[in-house]
Amino acid sequence: MEQEEQQSCFECLKRRIISDFSDKLIFSYALSDSAFPFASSAVVQVPNSNGNPSTSASASQFVLVQLPSHKHNCLIEYIKESVLQDNEESDGYVNGGNQDQEKVNALTAGPATSDSSLDQSPCLQNGDKIANVNQTGFGSSTCAHSSRFGCVRTIPALAPTAHIGNSSYSNLQKIASDFLSGSLEDHVLRSLSLLIEGKASGRDGVNFLRLIGLPSFEESGIPGCLRHPNIIPVLGLLKTSEHVNLVLPKTPCTLEGILHYCPKALKSEWHIRFLAYQLLSALVYLHGLGVSHGNIHPSNVMLTNSCWSWLSICDKPMSGSNVNSRKGESDTTASARLCCCTDSCFSQVLYADLKLSPSVEWHSQFDQWWKGELSNFEYLLVLNRLAGRRWGDHTFHTVMPWVVDFSTKPDENSDSGWRDLSKSKWRLAKGDEQLDFTFSTSEIPHHVSDECLSELAVCSYKARRLPLSVLRLAVRSVYEPNEYPSNMQRLYQWTPDECIPEFYCDPQIFYSLQPGMSDLAVPPWAGSAEEFIKLHRDALESERVSHQIHHWIDITFGYKMSGQAAVSAKNVMLPSSDTAMPRSVGRRQLFTRPHPVRRVVFRKKHDSANTSMNQSQLNVAENDLPLLSETVHLQQLEEVTAFSEHAGYLSPCYYYNPEKFAQDVPSVKELARETFEKSICKPLEMSRNYRMPCDINLSYLLEHMEVEGKGSLGYQELLLWRQKSSCSRALSEDFAKDIFSIGCVLAELHLKRPLFNSTSLASYIQSGISPGSMQELPPHTKVLVEACIQKDWARRPSAKSILESPYFPATVKSAYLFIAPLQLLANDGTRLQYSANFAKQGALKAMGTLAAEMCAPYCLPLVVSPLSDIEAEWAYVVLKEFLKCLTPKAVKDLILPAIQKILQASSQLCHYTYHLCTEFSFLILYLFKYLVQTTGYSHLKVSLLQGSFMQEIWNFIGKQAYLETVHPLVISNLCIAPHRSSAAVASVLLIGTSEELGVPITVNQTILPLIYCFGKGLCPDGIDVLVRLGGLFGETFIIRQLLPLLKQVARSCVNVSNTTKPEPIQSWSALALIDCLTTLDGLVALLPREVVAKELFEDRSLHVMVLTQTNLEISVIQVAANTLIAACQRIGPDLTALHVLPQLKELFDELAFSQEAPAGSGSFGRNLKISRSKVDGEAQIGSRMDLVLLLYPYFASLLGTEKLRKCCATWLLLEQYLLRYHNWKWECTGDSPRSGAENITAKRPSLNKGSTSDYNPAKLLLNGAGWSIPQSQGIKGAKNLMPQKRFDGIHQRPVEGHAATSNLLKSEPWFWLPSPAASWDGPDFLGRVGSLKEEFPWKIRASVIYSIRAHHGALRSLSVSQDECTVFTAGTGPGFKGTVQKWELSRINCVSGYYGHEEVVNDICALSSSGRIASSDGTIHVWNSITGEVVSVFSEPSIYSAHISSPSSQSKTNDHHPSMLNSNTLSSGLWTSAFDGSLYTCMHYLESLERLVVGTGNGSLRFIDVSQGQKLHLWRGESADFSFPSLVSAICSCGSDKTPVDGALAPPSWVAAGLSSGHCRLFDLRSGNVIASWRAHDGYVTKLAAPEDYLLVSSSLDKTLRVWDLRRSWPPPQPSVLRGHTDGVSGFSIWGQDIISISRNKIGLSTLSRFTEEDGQQRITPQKLYAADNGTKNVSVLSSISILPLSRLFVVGTEDGYLRICC
Secondary structure, eight states: OOOTTSOEEHHHHHHHHHHHSOTTSEEEEEEOSSSSSEESEEEEEOOOTTSSOOSSHHHHEEEEEEEEGGGOHHHHHHHHHHHHHHHHSSTTHHHHHHHHHHHHHHHHHSOOSSGGGGGOOOOEEETTEEEOGGGGSOOSSOOTTOSSSOHHHHHHHHOTTOEEEEOOHHHHHHHHHHHHHTOSSHHHHHHHHHHHHTSOOOSHHHHHHHHTTSSOOOSSOOOOSSOOTTBOOOOEEEEOSSEEEEEEEOOSEEHHHHHHHOGGGSOSHHHHHHHHHHHHHHHHHHHHTTEEOOOOSGGGEEEOTTOOEEEOOSSOOEETTBOOOSTTOHHHHTTOOOOOSSTTOTHHHHTTTSOOOSSOOHHHHHHHHHHTSSOHHHHHHHHHHHTTOOTTOTTSOOOBOOOBOSSSOOOTTOOTTBOOTTSOHHHHHHOHHHHHHHHHHSSSOOSBOSOSSOHHHHHHHTTTTSOHHHHHHHTOSSOOGGGSOOBHHHHHHHOSSOBOTHHHHOGGGGSOOSTTOOOOBOOTTOSSHHHHHHHHHHHHTSHHHHHHHHHHHHHHTSGGGSHHHHHHTTOOBOOOSOTTSOOSOOOOOOOSSOOOOOOOTTGGGSOTTOOOOOHHHHHHHHHTSOHHHHHHHHHHHHHHHHHHHHTGGGSBOSOOOGGGSOOOOHHHHHHHHHHHHHHHHHHHHHHHHOOOOTTOOHHHHHHHHOOTTOOOOOHHHHHHHHHHHHHSOOSOHHHHHHHHHHHHHHHHHHHSSOSOBHHHHHHHHHHOOOOGGGGGSOHHHHHHHHHHTOSSGGGSOOHHHHHTSTTSOHHHHHHHHHHGGGGSSOOHHHHHHHHHHHHHTTHHHHHHHHHHHHHHHHHHHHHTSOOOHHHHHHHHHHHHHHHHHSOHHHIIIIIHHHHHHHHHHHHHHHHHHHHHHHHHHHHHHHHHHHHHHHSTHHHHHHHHTSHHHHHHHHHHHOHHHHHHHTHHHHHHTTSSSOOHHHHHHHHHHHHHHHHHHOHHHHIIIIIHHHHHTTTTTOOHHHHHHHHHHHHHHOHHHIIIIIHHHHHHHHHHHHHHHTSOOOHHHHHHHHHHHHHHHHHHHHHHTTSOHHHHIIIIISSSOHHHHHHTOTTSOHHHHHHHHHHHHHHHHHHHHHHIIIIIHHHHHHHHHHHHTOOOOSSOOSOSSOOOOOOOGGGTTSOOOOSTTHHHHHHHHHHHHHHOHHHHHHHOTTHHHHHHHHHHHHOOOOEEETTEEEOTHHHHHHTOOOHHHHTTSSOOHHHHHHTTOSSOOOGGGHHHHHHHTSOTHHHHTTOSSHHHHHHHHHHHGGGSTTTTOOOGGGGOOOOOTTSOTTOOGGGSOOOOOOEEEEEEEOOSSOEEEEEEOTTSSEEEEEEEOGGGOEEEEEEETTTTEEEEEEOOOSSOOOEEEEOTTSSEEEEESSSEEEEETTTOOEEEEEOOOOTTOTTOOOHHHHHHHHHHOSOOOOOOOOOOSSOOSOOOTTSEEEEEEETTTTEEEEEETTSOEEEEETTTTEEEEEEOOOGGGOSSOOOEEEEEETTTTOOOTTOOOOOOSEEEEEETTSEEEEEETTTOOEEEEEEOOSSOEEEEEOSSTTEEEEEETTSOEEEEETTSOSSOOSOEEEEOOSSOOOEEEEETTEEEEEETTEEEEEESTTOOOTTSEEEOEEEEOEETTTOOBOOSOEEEEEEETTTTEEEEEETTSEEEEEO
16 A cells, blocks of 8 residues: 555645544644655544543554555445445345354355355444445455455455444544444454353354464465454544545554664563564465565564554555565655645645655765765754654654854854754753763763653744643643743753754744744844744755764764763763663664764855755866865765765665566576466365364363473474475565565564665675674574575465474464464453463463463453452452462562552552542542442452462562562551451451561561551551451560550650641541550450559550540540540459559549530530541540540449549549439449449440451451461460450469569560660651551661570671571681571570581571572582581682591581580681682672572682582683782672562672772673772772662771762772771671671661762761660670661671670
């Protein structure tokens, strides 16, 4: 469908489209294949029902392609007949349509019964009906686009989903609605799902499987009525009197865009082969129709959001006998000129002086420009087109340089008024000083932004011509005409961006169409806009600019965009945040060499009006040149030629003109023609006898998806395939040209640049010499490409042959079979159903791990979409099935982000709602509760939060990643009115995981975040979690951890109520106090009565303190009163009279003399609007005086009137009040108090009653639902959760009870852990809900919590397990032999050890989750941490290493020394003697590679595969740097100290080694080459760490820490120095941005976030460690340190053998 001959300027195209449809249609921008603003297609957007653009712009955008009627007669006739038939048969159409559909299905499914059956045609949508295109009456001959079938077959086969009709806005709306709803091909996917389920499915599913190669691909089938999934869907064929509008979906990018802007989006060789498989599958389908594409190149391969490919057929699909190549016909199109097809168009005047041509052939156009035959303006437009910039697209507009500053009229004889083209506009506007500051201080060094022409600048330039709606979206939401620059000089000074071409050619841009906005004023030296355009254009074409324009090209398109040249030009751009994300825009670097200067010296003799000279004039001028000038000219010509050849990739060729070949022998031609003719008839005959298997079912599908034993075949098999394929002959020369194009595209996918340019293709055609880049291709790909680009077209393989070649592994074919149905135009629910059904039946398992991993990105977006309950079940099935098939790394990379999005569905809404609560807290919470409860996510969340599913996730990603990524989201599902079901399951999950986490992590990661949620919508299930955790961990845990935190919360809330805080903070504080008191009420039921009395009432009662506050809301007062009554009921009358009653005297006195009205008008204190959901169901009080009714009768009933009256001196006033207002009178019979107060207390529900209801999370936990309790602790957990009755018989005597508590204290696990309340400032009422751990600050107190003697000698090294429950210590044992101890932190006891070392152990490393430990004493011992048995021993050969024993002897030594902690021998210094160069000095574990990197005494690095038990390669450093040998003292790799947020473990790219000489070396992990080596310190390097991929932190005995930014240059420049220690820094550890360093007996605290001070230095304030119990100072020398980030603790080892736990 040729488009070049029917081109319109953008304005005319826009007017014609609006005329065809409506001005309601939003014209986005035109799509041009040339460098100039002429096109026949455009991107448009259909507004939604309310007339506004859709929020999902890409989803509602479409491409309109206008085809002239006189060029496409068959298509026009087909549409006319279809529309006419629709009008004639509209009344009785439906019944006939069904009959026709049955005929079509019978035709496409089975054999033909007669020749006449071949005339049956497929269907095409005509409005909402099915058109029988059989009866159009013009389908007897072959179509102009097919060599096999007529139009009635070919057109429906290429566009089966097209809506046929007249061009109207209603038809376009219908097309958009059907496309966005996913109804066009939904029936096909439903049929396929029924087929998988074994139900009656019809023929649609079977026919679709035939299209995608099941059982095999066909090149000879009869066209059907289904679209091939890799052919772009034609959504509409809408005709007018002059043209046809093709409606196509707008894809986010093309393959050309991927190759230019984000080549990393093609992640692996597998992805490249998968993409090639899709293209070939589409090509098989086209060739089967007798259609050759004729124009396959990357810009015609459309890619969806999931990178699924659609081959465009709307550019130039040709018949099998007539193909023209756009890329190969520059000679025929060079003379053509582009102009608007509309008569009297204004653009014909604008571009009359330009040599416009439809093609972009850079080599010839560059040559013309250099010679002066092409203007600067035209050449810059060509460069813009090559860079992908689109004229009219405001986000990626064509860019031009500003050449003058408009201060004076440009004059070539004067330097004033000209812009410096050697600097970017951004640099001119900002200044070098600011750019240098930005580069030196930015986290990612850069000078300029990622775009030289922003959308804001473009819309501001064109503000006078654009619709106001565009200005409001791009510039400012409020239209203010006075804010736009009023003249050109202000515009130039205002923007740091470059210019647009309209300022050089279109005077209309100056004239305003906007209300209130004046015309853009031209400079004083121009009389009108037209004159300014001429002068401005003359300035661009002047010799001054021509001499300098190459500098601007280097900055904008050339070599100064990257590398050191960009740094020197201050042109380093801000890179994209995700280089693997598919993009359609970006900065493409066209040249890697300096652009040549334009040859303009000969033009100055001629009049400026003459833009070029003819060749004879040029020759005369050249003959007059002196010899020296000729030499210079020849030198320039040589440089230009070399530059042109080097930039050959800018003129890619994917086709060649067959007439340029040498003529073949006639007999060969005849043989090829005969073969082609036979191939047309033979397939039709085969199609009559071939049909799909009648027994196709699920087993048949799974059999074809099975990949076990079907791995990719070897290189020899591929060579054998090529030999066989070369013996066969292609169907036609035109099809063979498509195969040639496929070979070129496949090569480009690997090379990331074109295989052929015009020069190399001509050389290949003439001499058969392949391009040199062929040698860069992988061997398998090279074989396939060579087969595709053979000069003899008849020897090229067919598309079907390539698809069946060994090049494509079984995983590609299986993944294609699974993914292709998902790309149908169906709704998400149907796609999800298909995925779930197929996965559940074993499809993912059959295709294997690799193919399943590749299928996941296509399925998981469906899971995170809004879901109904049934769709939620399908989503859960999909996730479960992927978990069964994927590797742990794939689960982290793919499944975990999907789970996070699902769990965040309400938490994000929580965050927005929380910040809206400032004015309408109660209303917003109510509305949010309604929204959350109606969302379909709740069902899926309940399934995901079940313990069994989360247990699998935990096992896959590990504890640390789980706590950082999933755990906070589980907590967020308990906040701000969550759905009841998901909250209940989340509470069970939190309780179930707590025992596996341990007390420190539970406190910091569960309890503190829940307490942070107090007052922020924490649901009852969240409070129940706190109570149940108290019961789970026992009495000591409640006393030492929970109660101090709750008391501090209550005090903080009371303090807030007494201050003048804003009303929202007061509301949140009141709600937090209610949550706190409710939690206390639940915990009271779990504690002995004596403990309750001691902890809550012995000092000043927390409840009484709240009750005495007059500024609190009534609902808070009521909760405090009710919880006080419950606590007193728990401790009994005696303890109540002893501890509580004296404190109530002040409250009763205040109430007795209160002047407040009984009803309580609510005018006291602050009238706060908070929810009463916390006290629903209780007897409501209206004022503080109602406390008399609530409290006095209860205590009279509990204690008796005598005791109460003795304590309360105002009892008479209170009783008179009760009698007067509430008719209450005390009735006494003997000493037994009886009153109506029992009725009051009966109304009060208590938490412990609620907790024994039919449903609660703890019951589910104990009954086996959710996360199961470990069997070893199940009895204990059950006892702790039993009702309080068990305490009644145990604690009869207070003294005995307290003694028992004291004796049992140290028997409890984690007895040493202090409460975080000591270092906690209370709740943050402005904090976010469900925050990650980094948002909860960790205040390091430098306090030693617990100390224990771990080794007799020095403790040299520490290693903490990932679960933070175990610490391994390496040090010196008796006889100066090395020992390693394993310590269980819960009880601080040594549970095992390893005693096989003969020398002092200097380093220890835990090998991930394998349970193995590596320890080094000069040799590496790998041993099992559970059994203590040695696994392997590694050493370097040396004559000095005779002490190394065999593994058997070491294992024996370990058996004979079960305990070796009896000697008091201490170690001496760091290294007491010269170290043997062959001994190992330090270790570092590369978890992602499962490799151990070991340093040696001679400065080398040894790699060890610990899983295989073998040594790998050895990297030797360059000893020439130093005058003496240096040992490796520290090792780290990029990101080694950082756990990614998504849990993924990306392989590091470099390894750093610190040396004893103070030097650092950086090795490339892929090649082993030394990237950089520099002097980092003046002394021994003690530790290295890489908190980020670009940061390296080092410490040394020179008393400093240094932070190196590795992004700057090599070697790294001056570092940031952290000073302050008075002794050498022996080590450090990093958590987030905080650094804890150790030096002698002190620690130092510093941060990475403030290391960029003016002098590049930061002061460290050293401080000693203090014992938490008695405040004594630590005097031991610290030797090692390690942080427990999740527990908010750190451990240190000392030179005298102690292990100290600190906080």
